[in-house]
Amino acid sequence: QQQDAEKETVMDTQCPFCSVQCTMQLLEQRTGDRKKYKVLPLKDTVSEGRLCIKGRNAHQHTLHKERILHPMKKVNGQFVEITWEEALFFIKEQFSTLQEHDGPDSVGVYGGGSLTNEEAYLLGKFARVGLKTKHIDYNGRYCMSAAASAMNEAFGLDRGLTNEMEEVPLAECIILAGTNIAECQPTLLPYFRKAKDNGAFIIAIDPRETLTTKLADLHLKVKPGMDAALVNGMLKVILDRNLHDEQFIKERTEGFDEVLKQISGVDLDAIADLTGLPREMIEYTAVTFASVSRAMVFTARGVEQQTHGFDTVRNFINLVLATGNIGKPGAGYGAVTGQGNGQGGREHGQKADQLPGYRSIENPEHRNYIANLWGIPEKELPGKGISAYEMMEKIADGEIKALFIMGSNPLISTPNATLAAQALKRLKCLVVVDMFVSETGRLADLLLPSSSYLEDEGTLTNLEGRVTLRRAARSCPGEVRHDWQILCDVARVLGKEAYFSYTKAEDIFNELRVASKGGKADYFGITYSRLKDERIYWPCPTEGHKGEGRLFSETFARPNGKAKMLPVINHVPKERTSESYPLHLTTGRVMSHYLSGSQTRRSPALSARQIESFVKIHPKTANAFGIKDGTMVYVDSSRGRMKARGAYDDSIREDTLFIPFHWGGEQNVNNVTYQGLDPVCKMPGFKVCAVRVSPVIDL
Template sequence: MIHLTIDGIPVEVEKGTTILQAAKQIGVKIPTLCYLENVLPDGSCRLCVVEVTNNGRTKFDTACTLRCSEGDEVQTMSEKVVKYRKETLDLLLSDHRVHCFSCEANGDCKLQDYCFEYGVEKTSFPGEMNNAPIDDTNKFFTYDPSLCILCHRCVNTCKEIVGRGAIDTMNRGFQSVIGAHYKNTWNEGICESCGNCVQACPTGALTMKRRKKYRPYQVEKKVLTTCPHCATGCQYYVLVKDGKVVDTEGYNGPSNKGLLCVKGRSGSFDFAQSPERIKYPLIKNHETGEFERATWDEALDLVASKFMEIKKQYGPDSLAGFACSRSPNEDIYMVQKMVRTCFGTNNTDNCARVCHSASVAGLYMTLGSGAMTNPIEDITKNADVIMLVGSNPEEAHPVVGMQIRQAVKRGCKLIVVDPRDIGLAKKADIHLKLKPGTNVAFANGIMHVIIEEGLQDDKFIAERTEGYEKIKEIVKEYTPEKVAEICHIDPDDLRKAAIMYAKADRAPIIYCLGVTEHSTGTEGVMSMSNMAMLVGKLGRPGCGVNPLRGQNNVQGACDMGASPTDFPGYQKVAATGVVEKFEKAWGVPLNHNVGTHATDVFPKAITKEIRGLYIYGEDPVVTDPDTSHIIKALKSLDFFVLQELFMTETAQYADVILPGVSYLEKEGTFTNTERRVQRVRKAITVPGEMRLDTDIIIDLMNRMGYPQPHLTSAEIMDEIASVTPSFGGISHARLDSEEVGGKGLQWPCPTKEHPGTPIMHVGKFSRGLGWFYPAEYVPSAELPDEEYPIILMTGRILYHYTTRAMTGKTPELMEIEGHSFIEMNIVDAEKLGIRNGDKVRVSSRRGSIESTARVGTKTSPGESWMPFHFPDGNANWLTNAALDKYARIPEYKVCAIKIEKA
């Protein structure tokens, strides 16, 4: 430890601590403009200069770069230091256009604040200003070189923190500007429009264009909440002026560390204030086919009476109800409770059925808990090797992608296992560009090499697992050469990847829908678990099996019991005593039979086994495979009710639409991909007759004969905690407390004193012994043939989120990327006479759509890829509804198509 004084205050710090860090430790503020925490200091602004005396010698140096020495006497506000800072500010103003009154950053400019503090009103060095033109080519923000002080905070943020490296300092001397391309324009480079550089800017040089509509001092309130897009669980403030959200501001949350992606920063509030919101209850007139405005009493009475009529005539299992994986935990809990207590059935589910139900089922069977094992920060900051399988986080989970780029920059090795040349493949040490649908063969090949090389963890296997001898026998057959033939990869790359993963001290497996969305998705997940158990990389920091959940609350929807097999907290319907427990808690007899999965509800609707369906906030016409099949099912229902914000594709087929409210208009919680329960807080009230979703559900429950008291969101969470052991210590009050400090709580959190569980399976698996599942490779359900010779994969892009119900209401996102496209290999394109940008017809055995060809090498010959966001060419008209035998998850990632020039 090193001892020094700062402004006469004694302080003890570790060796290597800078003066700035030491000062912060004792609450002494030193001004900075260029400094960024956790980044190698730049020292370019010179504003943090301090006076340091040691052994009779005095020097002036920047506090952000100077490390503490034993016996230092530091003065942060001596007469000479203050004079130095004034001169520095004077020099900065010499090349800074001063127009504070009309500047968008007025009231939120550190340069302005420091000039006011040090009494610098104008420069004493008048001269020629930087007259480079303003760059407003980015859709969301503007760069004004005349306000830039070249502090490099934006450059360092993009390069060191975001890991994109999209901007740099161009030219030299007084002609220096920040640019995003060799032409210096933002729209021509690789900028992702995340806006983290803008938030880092200490002046008005970089400003969000929406700042033109408000000034910081006009903001009425800043409300801390959780992003409604992917399951990273980013925290940010929404800024409210005149009752409307006008902006967002990244917060230093546990999973995002102050970072946001373009969707979180710029696509998370326009939709809530959209004029397209459904504002009144609607009942379809079946004579005209049109929806007509109704009162709440009319709509709720009709819904309750129709569902109870169907139940009386056809039995409780003729009804089903789906919860929304984008809604808060409290809403989801009430939906599944309504289905079980009022409908009298376990036919409840959520959209995890079509994305991550394989994770829930697979990890539950092998480890005892169907959830991510380690926190995001742990698997990106503490890892030596990251194995990324079937996941494109730069686009689907961008802030996780940023943290993986940071890890690579730090020296972490990266293995990418993906059929496409995703962005991170360029940074990977090894890219296994495997054939879609061959994950099980790949994993067995990895295990074959590990065992062949003697790199398995025999002690871990003996003490903590079962089934090893069986899996050892199976993987004997999966030699690198055999796996290379199945997966279309280099056998030597497979060997290198296996050895790299096995030898690393800390190596997490991170995977996503490229593993789960297959007819063998559950076995794919269990194969990820097999690999980790084989080398003992579970229950330890920087390791684990880590599914990145797709939507903001897919984890929470499963946790809350929106499942035909599980009550809240994964308490199994089929397990002894579970139904009886909930009968006692809820005060009514319950159905003891396992319910119908969502993906099986639609076929049952066609056969009239299911006659009434209630959907809260999902859009299966857009999201589910084989769109024609889904539409036929919805049309076959006797009665269909939708609780929604917008007139979606699915809404067209409803008998009644009940308008709810967005995450910005309610209290609640989301559970992110790392099991972290975080608060959602009400920021605005949108005009109209929309109602709080839990109030709608509670009113329906009472009308259907169940005496459900009206509860606030906080009271619902208290009920959840009372019946869900893993949530026993979680409450709104605790999440809002200083003890938790805005960091959320990771379940299991069984008591009010429990701190939560960052890493699962420490010392012991939830099921006791971890199980090696004996997985054999089985080809995908539909493979190419002469008529349909190309494999189609589907996925997400950076600028949109699932059905675009939210991001599609932000015009700038639609301008950046607003239309359907299909990526195809140049070899296939040449054979078919198709050029980049051509209109093409894409057909499968289920349907045909038009799209635009993007020709290149991102996909291999014989393979193609499409997003499913866009109505002008939705891939789900083509995809195959073949289902996984365990999780009943559809095979989105592999179907056979043909492509023709339109």
């Protein structure tokens, strides 16, 4: 009896599933051969001791029997286990042969927004120094690129939130535009509840009703893709009624006259027509927002994943600037990041146009700084590459012949996924680094087993721009290696060992600190030893610096210190509904799943909460198309078809369907989504496309 007594291991760790980065303790209790797990939240992060269902069950996928534990090579259509040295030799042989024949850019690298800062940094260096290719981009292109480019343009700096979350309850009015915080970042919801308790008026902008819109005092059920026009309507009301902050505009911004000129031509009735919202509702919203002294605007993918996402975010920033709502407590702008390291993942150089520290790959000074740090001549540093979707096109064209994917599942997450499937199948060599055989992994020639959040050490940057250190809670199972080790190993066989001689994640972080020094995202003052005791905001230029929680109190990060306003036209989505495709489709998340679901669908507790995809449809629309509640339907666009169960929802717009994006195969909504790109940030138009719906008839 006694030998069966419980033994307990306590592991401190951090949830990998969203940008809040809640911390927790995982308790492993062993009785004989049986193991039980218990999760306890820790109180030391922005979520103040709260965990959502994803965090409470995150460990389940890491223990799943389908974890890849050895390198595996495809032989005659089947994966077979091979040694690491065989795997590395295979990569060297394949990549070197292709690059000798077709040049360095024949190999591409594709990263992810869930990688740690160290891994994101090293992946960028690996592409440019290890492989000498310009082709690197990552799945964050589909996530944060619109908000990041808009903030950079307007403020000279892109950090998710301009304020600490602690300031949200100070706001008197809050706009939540295209963000479903209640399901995507549930542990942040109490900040908004507290604001409401303090008397704040909350306005939600979303074509459908969600748990977040239910919290709001006013829900604007806007037509999909018409958010920029809605903001123009609000600006028209504010400027016509002199509700703008003249002094702030004069002293702290530029470009207002052009905005004023644009807005003077705006017709409110036309805006009402475009947005599908009553004119009085737009007027009421504008007056309410502009009449308080502290207001905040939060945007997310609903308004950003559009073919004019950059301009839409710019217009929300115009609203914030026109009313002087930035740089003071309880007033500011925030883009609510989705991925586990959505903020850090976009700062350290895994983007086609970017070097570490948010440096530009086209700026000679920036190139010199990084080339010197990396110990290569500046002329050997490749130039600007292309965005994630454009990479898929180049693969489909046969120009990129091999791809190295780390931390992403593009077969599911790429819009117009049929093209992604055709492209990936055309590759001469596909290497996928992952924990599981994902849908993309099934197409791979080589699979390399990578570590999970429980095994990784490294830093992450949360949606506020606060850097945390995640310690490894246990060692890697089987022959699993950390992503950074895999990059160093591949670099070694490619003859680049001298540039990748790290022995631990901290070595990489120390190089990243120098790489970021003096850049827009300055981490130089942040060290592992400081992170043992604190979570530090960037910019943090020196070790004595506390980091900045609230940005732009006195000046913006642009050369003249002023924020830039920009006139935005009444954009309409590039793809309009038609007789053949009469409905709008919009996409999003459900609480129990993360991204392509590769991890959460392997967590029994999470999977059980939402086992399959669904199509939200208004009952009137369903009747018109002969669809019964709970029956299977096809959704078609000019690009392809998906199939899922119809689910009646009388709160969604009658002209709009909603489908979550966590499933692959015939349930993959990206079989039908629109691949047109925003001209500035290259964000695809995921959130609005034209579709038709029909019942599945079993013959």
